[in-house]
Amino acid sequence: EPEVTQTPSHQVTQMGQEVILRCVPISNHLYFYWYRQILGQKVEFLVSFYNNEISEKSEIFDDQFSVERPDGSNFTLKIRSTKLEDSAMYFCASSDTTRAGSYEQYFGPGTRLTVT
Amino acid sequence: QQQVKQSPQSLIVQKGGISIINCAYENTAFDYFPWYQQFPGKGPALLIAIRPDVSEKKEGRFTISFNKSAKQFSLHIMDSQPGDSATYFCAAIPSNTGNQFYFGTGTSLTVIP
Numbered sequence: 454e455p456e457v458t459q460t461p462s463h464q465v466t467q468m469g470q471e472v473i474l475r476c477v478p479i480s481n482h483l484y485f486y487w488y489r490q491i492l493g494q495k496v497e498f499l500v501s502f503y504n505n506e507i508s509e510k511s512e513i514f515d516d517q518f519s520v521e522r523p524d525g526s527n528f529t530l531k532i533r534s535t536k537l538e539d540s541a542m543y544f545c546a547s548s549d550t551t552r553a554g555s556y557e558q559y560f561g562p563g564t565r566l567t568v569t
Numbered sequence: 570q571q572q573v574k575q576s577p578q579s580l581i582v583q584k585g586g587i588s589i590i591n592c593a594y595e596n597t598a599f600d601y602f603p604w605y606q607q608f609p610g611k612g613p614a615l616l617i618a619i620r621p622d623v624s625e626k627k628e629g630r631f632t633i634s635f636n637k638s639a640k641q642f643s644l645h646i647m648d649s650q651p652g653d654s655a656t657y658f659c660a661a662i663p664s665n666t667g668n669q670f671y672f673g674t675g676t677s678l679t680v681i682p
Contacts (some may be wrong), residue, residue: 457612466609484668496613496672509669542610549669556601556662558670560612 455479457561458547465567469534474564476528476545484559485528487520489513496544502528522548535568542566571596573661576675582680588646590676592659595640599661603670604633604644616657617644649680673677 458477466472478485487499502520504530517539519531527549532539539568542565574593582588592602601620605613612626619626619633619642626633646653659673 485669488670493642495674496660496670498671501668511669541607544613556618556668557602559669560605560614561612562612 457547457559457563459543459564460478461564462562463565463567465569466535468568470534471531472535472566474530474543474545474566476530476561478528479549479559480526481548482547482559484508484548484558485520485522486548487530488544488546488560489541490544490563491541499530499543504559509554517551527555532566535566537568540566540568556567571663571671571673572671575676576661578674578675579661579677580679582649582678584649584651584680584682586649588644588649588653588678588680589655590644590663590678591641592643592673593639593641594661596661598602598664598672599662600635600661600664602634602635602642603660604631605660605672607658607675613658616618632672646678649678651680651682653677657671 460475485502488496490496498511501508501515518532521529542563544563545561548558576591604616607613608615616629617628619635621637630647635642645664657676660670
């Protein structure tokens with residue numbers, strides 16, 4: 454069964470450093486998403502991406518964050534100048550349809566980011 | 570107004586019992602309500618979903634009950650099994666924005682053998 458994969462599973466970084474979280478969405482999917490989950494809290498939407506551009510972003514997704522699809526398979530989230538409060542589990546998701554379809558988003562296993 | 574409130578935070582049920590998790594929302598523009606199941610170390614996986622034009626949807630042992638007037642929906646797990654032990658999230662997506670899911674805070678379910 455196709456699945457979304459994410460690397461690394463755990464990333465430790467020092468405050469102020471830049472990190473890149475990587476995702477490989479399901480191959481025929483066209484819509485990509487990043488969510489985050491701070492420990493013990495709910496899953497929060499960060500950004501959605503379609504046709505090589507951001508289609509929607511939340512208030513959390515400020516200038517510190519950026520997304521990119523550098524090739525035909527990877528989807529990345531870059532966090533510049535990380536802060537302690539960026540420590541969270543980051544989930545990538547993908548879907549093959551959107552409002553006109555089933556809305557189903559398939560989630561990856563997540564990358565746990567720890568900022569020290 | 571975009572909040573989805575979920576309860577209880579944790580739930581312990583005996584094997585064979587019924588697990589019930591509740592969610593409530595304010596935004597009447599929400600038009601799709603999925604439930605996600607998450608096992609430790611895994612991402613959330615879609616379990617079952619409902620649209621507001623029906624009051625109930627059943628898939629195997631899992632049932633969503635939807636009360637549009639009360640703006641509430643719930644997940645019922647019949648004949649709960651130890652393998653159902655996981656965290657469950659309700660979510661909602663509004664018709665007037667893009668594809669952003671608004672998640673509840675999650676319920677940790679433990680089914681005791």
